[in-house]
Amino acid sequence: MRPSFFHHLHPPTIPAAQARWRYTLGAGGTAIFLMLVLGVTGILEMFYYVPNPQDAALSVQTITYHVPFGGFVRNLHYWSAQLLLIVSAVHLLRVVFTAAYSHPRRFNYLLGLGLFVLAILLDFTGYILRWDSGICYPLVTGTNLIKTIPLIGNFLFRIAIGGGEACSTALIRFYTWHIFGITIAAVILMVWHAFRVRRDGGIAIPPPALRADNTRISRNELVRREVLAILVVGIILILMSTFLPAPIAPAMTDKPAVTENARAPWFFLWVQEMLKWGDSFIFGVLIPLGILAILALIPYVLPKPAGGDIGRWFPKSNRLAQIVVGVIALIVIALTFAMFIS
Amino acid sequence: MMKKTIPFASGLLLLALALVWWMDSKQPRPVELIPTLTGQPEYCITCHADLPEISASHPVKTLGCVICHGGERLALDADLAHSTMRSGANPSDLSVVEQSCGGSNCHSGSEAENRNHIQRVMTSIQSTYAGAIANIRYTFGAQTDLNAYFGIQAVTDEQTATGITSLSAFEPANETNPFIRKFGEQCLNCHINAVPREGEAFARQTGCAACHSPQASADSKVHTFTTAIPYTQCNACHNRGNYDLRAMTFVERTDHPTSRIQDYYQPIAQFTKCEYTLDCIDCHTREEAMGDGDIHASKKDIQYIQCKTCHGTPAELPLTKTLTDPNDIAFTLAFLNPVVDLKLGDTILVTEKGEPLWNTRVLPVGTYEMIGKATRQKFAFRPVKGSSCTQTGADQSSAYCHECHSVER
Numbered sequence: 001m002r003p004s005f006f007h008h009l010h011p012p013t014i015p016a017a018q019a020r021w022r023y024t025l026g027a028g029g030t031a032i033f034l035m036l037v038l039g040v041t042g043i044l045e046m047f048y049y050v051p052n053p054q055d056a057a058l059s060v061q062t063i064t065y066h067v068p069f070g071g072f073v074r075n076l077h078y079w080s081a082q083l084l085l086i087v088s089a090v091h092l093l094r095v096v097f098t099a100a101y102s103h104p105r106r107f108n109y110l111l112g113l114g115l116f117v118l119a120i121l122l123d124f125t126g127y128i129l130r131w132d133s134g135i136c137y138p139l140v141t142g143t144n145l146i147k148t149i150p151l152i153g154n155f156l157f158r159i160a161i162g163g164g165e166a167c168s169t170a171l172i173r174f175y176t177w178h179i180f181g182i183t184i185a186a187v188i189l190m191v192w193h194a195f196r197v198r199r200d201g202g203i204a205i206p207p208p209a210l211r212a213d214n215t216r217i218s219r220n221e222l223v224r225r226e227v228l229a230i231l232v233v234g235i236i237l238i239l240m241s242t243f244l245p246a247p248i249a250p251a252m253t254d255k256p257a258v259t260e261n262a263r264a265p266w267f268f269l270w271v272q273e274m275l276k277w278g279d280s281f282i283f284g285v286l287i288p289l290g291i292l293a294i295l296a297l298i299p300y301v302l303p304k305p306a307g308g309d310i311g312r313w314f315p316k317s318n319r320l321a322q323i324v325v326g327v328i329a330l331i332v333i334a335l336t337f338a339m340f341i342s
Numbered sequence: 343m344m345k346k347t348i349p350f351a352s353g354l355l356l357l358a359l360a361l362v363w364w365m366d367s368k369q370p371r372p373v374e375l376i377p378t379l380t381g382q383p384e385y386c387i388t389c390h391a392d393l394p395e396i397s398a399s400h401p402v403k404t405l406g407c408v409i410c411h412g413g414e415r416l417a418l419d420a421d422l423a424h425s426t427m428r429s430g431a432n433p434s435d436l437s438v439v440e441q442s443c444g445g446s447n448c449h450s451g452s453e454a455e456n457r458n459h460i461q462r463v464m465t466s467i468q469s470t471y472a473g474a475i476a477n478i479r480y481t482f483g484a485q486t487d488l489n490a491y492f493g494i495q496a497v498t499d500e501q502t503a504t505g506i507t508s509l510s511a512f513e514p515a516n517e518t519n520p521f522i523r524k525f526g527e528q529c530l531n532c533h534i535n536a537v538p539r540e541g542e543a544f545a546r547q548t549g550c551a552a553c554h555s556p557q558a559s560a561d562s563k564v565h566t567f568t569t570a571i572p573y574t575q576c577n578a579c580h581n582r583g584n585y586d587l588r589a590m591t592f593v594e595r596t597d598h599p600t601s602r603i604q605d606y607y608q609p610i611a612q613f614t615k616c617e618y619t620l621d622c623i624d625c626h627t628r629e630e631a632m633g634d635g636d637i638h639a640s641k642k643d644i645q646y647i648q649c650k651t652c653h654g655t656p657a658e659l660p661l662t663k664t665l666t667d668p669n670d671i672a673f674t675l676a677f678l679n680p681v682v683d684l685k686l687g688d689t690i691l692v693t694e695k696g697e698p699l700w701n702t703r704v705l706p707v708g709t710y711e712m713i714g715k716a717t718r719q720k721f722a723f724r725p726v727k728g729s730s731c732t733q734t735g736a737d738q739s740s741a742y743c744h745e746c747h748s749v750e751r
Contacts, residue, residue, distance in 0.1 A: 020508035061416035065385070066372060072362055171542040224348065224408055250414050250426040 006167050007223055013216040018203045018311050019225070023098070026229045027091035033230050034084040036172065036211050038122075040178070042079035045272040051131070051175035053067035057251035064248055071245065074111035079237055085267055088116045088331075096119035096298065096325045099305035106299035111189055113296055118186040120267060125178035127265045129170055134249035136260030138153040139170065141275070141284075203311070210308040218301035223307060263339075270335035273342075290330055298324065361565040372418055373676065377406030379526040384408045384415035386423070388529070397567040410442050431563065434550035436469060443550065456671055459632060463534070463550065465497050465642070466633025471533040473640035475512050478529075480484070481587075482519045490639035494533050499637045506637040524590040532579050539592070546578040569679040573621045577605070580622075603749070604748070612741075614649070616723075617665060621716040625652070627697045628675075633716040649743040651693050652710065654725045657735050662704055666687045672698035681713045 017023065048067055063070040092112065095101050101109035114124045124142065128135050143161050160177070161170045197203070205211065264272040275285040302321050309315030313314040314322060350563065361470050363601055372387040386407040387393075395402050401409075405722040408415045410444045417423040428627065429435035433442035439460055444450035469474055470493030479492070481682040493509035501503065514526020531539055534552040538544040546552045552569050583594040599605040616625075623631070630645050638644045652694045654660040663670055665688050675698070676684040684690075691699040702712045705722075712721045733742055 058416055059420075061414065065416060065418040069362070069366060072366070214582055228351055231348070232356050233353050235351070235358050238355070238362060242358075242362055248417075248422060250422065253426075303486075316435075 001220065003219065007219050010219040010222050011198060012219055012314065014202055015205050015211075015213075015220060015311075016215040016217050016218075018205050019217050019222060021225075023311070023313070024203070025090055025094055025255050027087050027094055028101050029229055030087045031084060031091060031228055032190065032194070032231055033233055034080045034087060035186070037080040038077060038084065039183075041073050041080065045077060046179070051129070051172055053131065053171050053252075056171055057249075060130055060132065060248065063249075064245075072241055075241035075244070075246050076258045077126075079240045079244070082128060082266075083233075084119050084239070084289065085123060088119050088276065092116060092295075093325065095204075096321055097318075098204065098313055099310050099315050099321070101299045102305045102310050103299070104203060106194075108193060108200055109299050110296060111196060113292070115186060115189045115193055117292065118182055118189065119181050122178060122186060123267060125174045125182065128174045129178060130169070130248065130254065132249040133252050134247065136252065138264045138268065141272075142268070143170065145280060145284040149285055150281070156170045177239055205311045206308045239253070247298065266336070266340075269339040270332045273335040273339035291332075294324065294328070362499050362527050369418075373673070375402070375406055376624060377409065379410055380406055382406075382408075383416060386413070386415070387410075388418060389420070393565045396565050399729065400567060405599055412438075429549075430509050432547050432549060432555075433531045434554075435548045436464065439463075439549050452553075458635065459550075461499075462629075462633040462635045464495070465499050465635060466631075467638050468534050468633070468639055469511070469633070470494055470497060470509055470637065471512075471530065472509055472637065473531070476639060478522055478525045479517075482521045484517060484519055488639065490637065492531065494535065497637060499635070503634075503637055504636045504643065505640060509637060521590055528591055529585060534579075539580065539594075541594070543582050543594075544578055546575065569623075569675070570681070570716045571621070571623050573659055576622045581605075611648075612744040614744060614747045615749055616721070618749070620712070620721070621714060623715050624701065628698075629694060629695065629697055646695065647693065648740045650726070650738045650740075652691055652712070652723065654698065654724050654727050655735055655738045656729070656733060659725050659727050661692045661694065661709075662689050663692045663698065670698070672700040675700045679715055681715055681718045718732070 045063060045152045046072065048059055048063045050056060060074075063074050065071060066235070067073075093114070095109065128139055143157060146157045146160055151157060160173065251327050263269070271284055271288060274287060278281050301318070302324075305315060305321075306317040309317045366688055368746040370388055373384050373391065374385060375387050376383050382718075384406050387402075387471060390407070391585070407413070411431075412428040412433065414423050414426055419650040420594075427433070428438040428442050429584060435440070444460050445631050448451050450458055452458055459499060463469055470490075472490035472493045475492045475494075476488050476490045480488050484718055485491065490506055490509060492512035494512060496511040498508040512526065515525050517526065518525050530536055535547065535548045538546050543555055544585045547557070551567075553571055553575060554569065554571055556566070556568065557564055581595075586593050586678055594661060597604070598646070604619075615631075625647050626645070627647065634644065650660070652660055665684065665686055668727070669684060672690060673684055677681055682703070684700060691697065691704070699712075701715050702710055709722055709724050712723065714721070731746075
């Protein structure tokens with residue numbers, strides 16, 4: 001069979017052991033598929049979404065209830081975005097727990113981390129675009145966090161939000177960030193990230209001398225597995241979007257009240273829980289950025305994993321990185337639950 | 343086996359898409375309404391097509407639903423659509439009435455004073471309860487006179503004709519006398535914005551709907567607005583029992599009257615035939631019931647209709663007016679409750695304050711006719727003048743009429 005364009009996007013062969021589901025978890029590929037779904041459904045939503053403060057929430061209601069299959073498309077967009085965060089986190093954990101970030105993939109690990117941050121920002125800005133009475137707490141709190149940064153806080157705030165009050169004038173900024181600014185950066189990083197996978201020698205694997213198993217699978221088989229993954233994820237997305245409607249709330253009234261029991265979106269609940277502890281800058285900005293810095297430094301600061309350990313689950317020479325990332329993940333999950341049940 | 347996985351998964355995906363299509367086809371088709379007044383589409387009648395139009399003066403094609411009720415006009419999910427409705431199903435509750443019913447084209451802020459129903463109702467004794475509060479505070483020593491200082495809610499009246507420019511909100515918790523506190527806790531359920539007592543006999547809504555949406559029972563709220571208010575609706579507050587000032591509790595009537603005459607008033611009251619035959623609104627005017635825009639300190643300051651309003655005195659005939667102005671308020675009132683076909687040139691009775699008794703007319707033979715506002719029943723009646731009544735001219739309040747004309751139960 002002559003390889004098609006899609007086959008050509010893949011290397012001719014890849015190592016069988018590292019092409020297994022139980023190794024990759026399909027997380028990276030699924031993330032790319034979800035980003036494609038997000039792009040397509042996002043474009044469909046743009047046909048009806050009106051980015052001005054008076055009409056935004058009503059246009060979301062129009063999409064949800066009156067555009068043919070509009071509610072379904074919106075649900076697809078919503079659930080793809082939520083799954084993207086989960087799948088990206090799984091991808092990150094897999095890469096750390098299999099020492100796959102090790103040289104020469106250290107830079108691509110940073111690109112991936114950048115993509116993860118962009119995915120979170122995309123989710124947050126998209127959430128704000130609902131512009132209904134449910135978004136005001138996260139908008140005010142989130143943007144006020146920017147202001148707490150010493151010296152440059154107000155400057156960054158103006159870049160992110162524009163002038164005026166968050167709940168009245170920031171919509172067009174968030175719209176542009178969501179649809180152009182962050183999306184273009186994410187597309188560039190995504191292509192770069194995928195390119196670097198091949199440039200760095202394909203999927204992480206021990207050097208030839210240390211390989212236990214030299215069997216490889218063809219790109220045909222790889223594409224077949226990817227198509228299967230796409231079908232499975234597609235079915236899950238369709239079912240979720242059919243039975244679990246995306247959140248929606250009444251349109252904002254003149255002066256939206258920031259109520260006591262307002263909730264951040266689920267992926268920021270852990271930050272909201274920490275904000276109860278005290279200083280907004282420390283708990284809302286420094287600690288999250290510190291965690292990001294720790295994650296970024298892992299390939300550069302921690303001991304280099306042994307060559308033979310690369311591409312295996314939980315190798316010994318990589319224990320410290322596993323513990324650091326594992327503890328961070330557990331703390332974030334615990335804080336999220338603490339806020340969720342409070 | 344391996345080769346069939348992809349076609350199998352593809353089949354499942356198609357099946358899932360078919361499910362999406364099937365679920366979508368089962369959704370009710372949205373029914374759009376674009377009221378001419380707002381020009382903004384709303385979809386309430388997708389579910390509420392069976393609701394009758396609330397009144398001829400509030401046509402749904404003109405007003406729609408949202409302008410009065412609020413709510414999310416585009417949402418087809420019941421919870422979201424209803425989430426921002428004003429005061430549940432009753433937008434006339436006084437807490438939201440200004441947003442729901444107000445505006446200079448509607449019922450507040452109009453240059454024509456008799457359209458400012460909201461201001462009149464907010465300041466009326468029926469919603470301020472100022473008389474009862476003043477009496478109780480005076481009786482238990484919290485104030486030294488019977489002037490009104492407090493109402494259920496704080497109100498102001500800048501163009502006062504009674505001298506009372508404002509009332510503060512009555513806060514029972516601020517009172518030191520335990521009786522007044524108990525009064526505040528137990529006796530404030532009669533003003534029109536109070537949640538009514540439990541029980542069929544007390545069934546009514548709040549705000550404008552307390553009177554204008556007569557309901558058959560506690561569970562049968564009706565989507566009706568009317569000025570043809572039957573006496574039964576007035577009875578939901580009036581005539582259902584009495585207050586015991588020693589225990590500061592409301593004592594409900596224990597009898598269950600089955601006839602109109604038994605239903606009328608409490609056993610101690612004296613009354614005449616027309617008082618239990620007519621409906622309350624046949625005699626009592628809108629200013630008496632809804633207020634005249636001024637803050638009053640007591641019911642006796644606003645309620646003024648007497649027997650003589652319609653019957654006159656031995657010396658004088660009742661006041662009459664021949665309708666010559668097509669914009670006379672009498673025509674508006676007759677239009678809202680078309681029980682009579684009022685025409686220019688008709689002569690009707692008017693009250694001492696000039697309010698038209700638009701459901702009456704002077705017959706050519708010198709007698710009078712009244713048409714029941716709620717029953718459309720016709721009643722013929724005569725003036726006192728020329729009758730055998732020997733009451734002196736100074737003793738013409740209704741109490742004196744009751745001396746001879748009261749009915750035995």
